[in-house]
Amino acid sequence: MARVLINLPARAARGEIIEIKTLIAHPMETGHRLGPTGAAIPRDIINRFLCTYNGEEVFRAELFPAIAANPFITFFTVATESGEIVFSWTDDHGQTQTEVRPITVE
Amino acid sequence: MDQRSPDPTRRLVLLTAAGLGLAPFAPPAAAAPAAMDEAIRTLVGAATVKRGRVKLELPPIVENGNTVPLTVTVDSPMSEADHVTGIHIFNEKNPQPYVAVFALGPRVGKAAISTRIRLADTQQVVAIARLNDGSFWSDSADVIVTLAACVEG
Numbered sequence: 073m074a075r076v077l078i079n080l081p082a083r084a085a086r087g088e089i090i091e092i093k094t095l096i097a098h099p100m101e102t103g104h105r106l107g108p109t110g111a112a113i114p115r116d117i118i119n120r121f122l123c124t125y126n127g128e129e130v131f132r133a134e135l136f137p138a139i140a141a142n143p144f145i146t147f148f149t150v151a152t153e154s155g156e157i158v159f160s161w162t163d164d165h166g167q168t169q170t171e172v173r174p175i176t177v178e
Numbered sequence: 179m180d181q182r183s184p185d186p187t188r189r190l191v192l193l194t195a196a197g198l199g200l201a202p203f204a205p206p207a208a209a210a211p212a213a214m215d216e217a218i219r220t221l222v223g224a225a226t227v228k229r230g231r232v233k234l235e236l237p238p239i240v241e242n243g244n245t246v247p248l249t250v251t252v253d254s255p256m257s258e259a260d261h262v263t264g265i266h267i268f269n270e271k272n273p274q275p276y277v278a279v280f281a282l283g284p285r286v287g288k289a290a291i292s293t294r295i296r297l298a299d300t301q302q303v304v305a306i307a308r309l310n311d312g313s314f315w316s317d318s319a320d321v322i323v324t325l326a327a328c329v330e331g
Contacts (some may be wrong), residue, residue: 089287132281140294150287
């Protein structure tokens with residue numbers, strides 16, 4: 073499991089637009105670099121990111137090798153109701169890492 | 179001295195040429211190499227890409243092309259009737275023209291994203307926003323890179 077940092081407010085007013093910052097530890101190997109033997113290091117990047125709010129898709133990103141290592145993505149969402157915000161990252165091998173953060177809306 | 183042009187068509191030709199040169203005719207990606215142009219064309223199809231509404235923020239000079247902070251903000255109310263559905267980021271000189279695609283909708287409340295990108299060379303970066311009415315808006319930024327990404331490998 074890669075290390076993940078997610079920054080979002082624990083509580084928000086109903087209808088408030090909140091900022092969400094996410095970062096996941098990942099080398100984002102481009103496939104263009106050469107290893108010590110001169111052979112290209114195979115590509116290994118996170119190519120998809122998805123955020124759902126109580127099961128509803130809020131934000132999605134498709135990433136390419138031009139995204140820096142340890143992909144950092146910030147975006148906004150409207151705090152509609154209390155519940156769970158789920159973040160998932162999928163890499164080139166099809167492995168997905170999922171993180172859940174609760175939010176309280178008053 | 180009262181000199182009249184001996185050939186009236188010459189003046190006409192010159193005027194026409196000057197007019198064409200000044201015409202705001204060039205699409206935003208006109209100067210870009212073929213790969214980025216082609217990727218943008220694939221995205222927008224026959225639609226025209228208008229300048230404005232999108233704000234692409236990048237540092238004008240970066241020392242390290244391996245992590246370049248990038249922010250895109252689109253001027254949109256993000257309501258059900260009028261919102262941004264996608265933000266596409268392209269670059270000119272990396273091995274691939276695409277940098278990232280962000281899919282959003284009225285649920286985000288505010289059409290703004292930030293990330294960190296890699297730049298292999300001094301080049302132009304283009305952000306294109308697609309709105310729910312099918313229109314495309316763009317902004318571009320020129321970045322000078324002193325240490326390129328991908329060189330240390």
